[in-house]
Amino acid sequence: MTETKREPLLKVEGLKQYFKVNKKFTVKAVDDVSFEIYPGETYGLVGESGSGKSTIGRSCIRLYKPTDGKITFEGMDCSGKLSKADEKKLRVDMQMIFQDPMECLNPRKKVSDIIGQGLDIHHMYKSFDDRNDKIAEILEKVGLTPEHATRYPHQFSGGQRQRVGIARALVMNPKLIIADECISALDVSIQAQVVNLMKDIQQETQTAYLFIAHDLSMVKYISDRIGVLHLGHLVETGTTEEIFENPVHPYTKSLISAIPQPNPCVEKNRTSLHYDYETSGIDYNKGILRKVEGTHFVRSTEEEFDSWVLH
Numbered sequence: 001m002t003e004t005k006r007e008p009l010l011k012v013e014g015l016k017q018y019f020k021v022n023k024k025f026t027v028k029a030v031d032d033v034s035f036e037i038y039p040g041e042t043y044g045l046v047g048e049s050g051s052g053k054s055t056i057g058r059s060c061i062r063l064y065k066p067t068d069g070k071i072t073f074e075g076m077d078c079s080g081k082l083s084k085a086d087e088k089k090l091r092v093d094m095q096m097i098f099q100d101p102m103e104c105l106n107p108r109k110k111v112s113d114i115i116g117q118g119l120d121i122h123h124m125y126k127s128f129d130d131r132n133d134k135i136a137e138i139l140e141k142v143g144l145t146p147e148h149a150t151r152y153p154h155q156f157s158g159g160q161r162q163r164v165g166i167a168r169a170l171v172m173n174p175k176l177i178i179a180d181e182c183i184s185a186l187d188v189s190i191q192a193q194v195v196n197l198m199k200d201i202q203q204e205t206q207t208a209y210l211f212i213a214h215d216l217s218m219v220k221y222i223s224d225r226i227g228v229l230h231l232g233h234l235v236e237t238g239t240t241e242e243i244f245e246n247p248v249h250p251y252t253k254s255l256i257s258a259i260p261q262p263n264p265c266v267e268k269n270r271t272s273l274h275y276d277y278e279t280s281g282i283d284y285n286k287g288i289l290r291k292v293e294g295t296h297f298v299r300s301t302e303e304e305f306d307s308w309v310l311h
């Protein structure tokens with residue numbers, strides 16, 4: 001689906017996102033990352049927890065102002081100040097689906113109001129009936145029924161809630177959906193259903209995805225191209241085929257070796273490649289490594305970070 005001649009929909013150039021923690025320490029969450037997403041394609045971003053995936057997603061959607069670098073969406077520079085019209089365009093054309101649908105869906109709101117929120121904010125309907133028709137249509141598209149509109153998030157299973165999350169993004173008819181670990185919290189069988197649903201929707205709507213995940217198993221099925229993130233650096237990027245047929249970076253190789261094989265005979269003989277930060281000989285950036293009370297942390301996860309800074 002990649003057409004390199006076309007203009008990229010999203011262009012990330014030399015993105016740096018640093019968080020100053022205190023006078024002495026700055027977390028370099030994302031360091032000099034560049035990639036492009038073309039209209040209608042899926043770019044998979046993989047890397048272990050704490051590698052900077054969510055930070056990239058959040059920077060793209062302007063939750064953070066980049067420390068350095070440039071993000072261009074539909075030809076507009078969205079890393080700087082935006083006009084009201086451009087801001088609105090961005091809020092409509094770029095949507096996000098989050099990991100835990102229970103936490104990001106307001107438990108006190110009916111599904112119709114959760115899905116309709118974006119439509120309400122941006123006045124994207126002619127009448128109340130038109131609004132409800134749009135919601136019913138989108139519910140059907142994600143495999144739910146119009147009757148689900150009057151229910152509350154807790155009345156759904158995890159997989160169904162994620163469908164509501166997808167519907168909420170989709171109803172805006174976006175050009176890009178950033179899906180941040182949107183299937184990680186689901187059972188494996190449900191993961192496959194949701195990934196298939198997302199693929200079908202893409203066929204129909206031509207929306208592009210930035211599909212973020214911590215392992216490669218599902219990314220393989222949905223991505224046209226993949227970027228491998230490690231310690232805030234994009235260590236390798238290529239088409240899905242290139243990454244799987246000919247991985248170059250040892251970290252990519254170790255991620256591929258971690259994918260379980262469905263064939264028990266193959267699985268029995270599968271060995272995982274260990275990737276050792278210490279002996280890999282790759283010094284991404286001095287200043288990333290830190291020691292806390294004798295323990296070696298390469299990069300703190302959000303939880304580690306919270307407990308470390310707040311307590």
Ligand SMILES: Nc1ncnc2c1ncn2[C@@H]1O[C@H](COP(=O)(O)OP(=O)(O)O)[C@@H](O)[C@H]1O
Nearest residue numbers: 019029049050051052053054055300301302305
């Ligand atoms: N707002 C923040 N302030 C300080 N550090 C942060 C902030 N957000 C993320 N980090 C740190 O940046 C790194 C990357 O985090 P994140 O993007 O959430 O990784 P991932 O999504 O790959 O798990 C982690 O070390 C995390 O602790």
Ligand SMILES: [Mg+2]
Nearest residue numbers: 053054055181
């Ligand atoms: Mg994350």
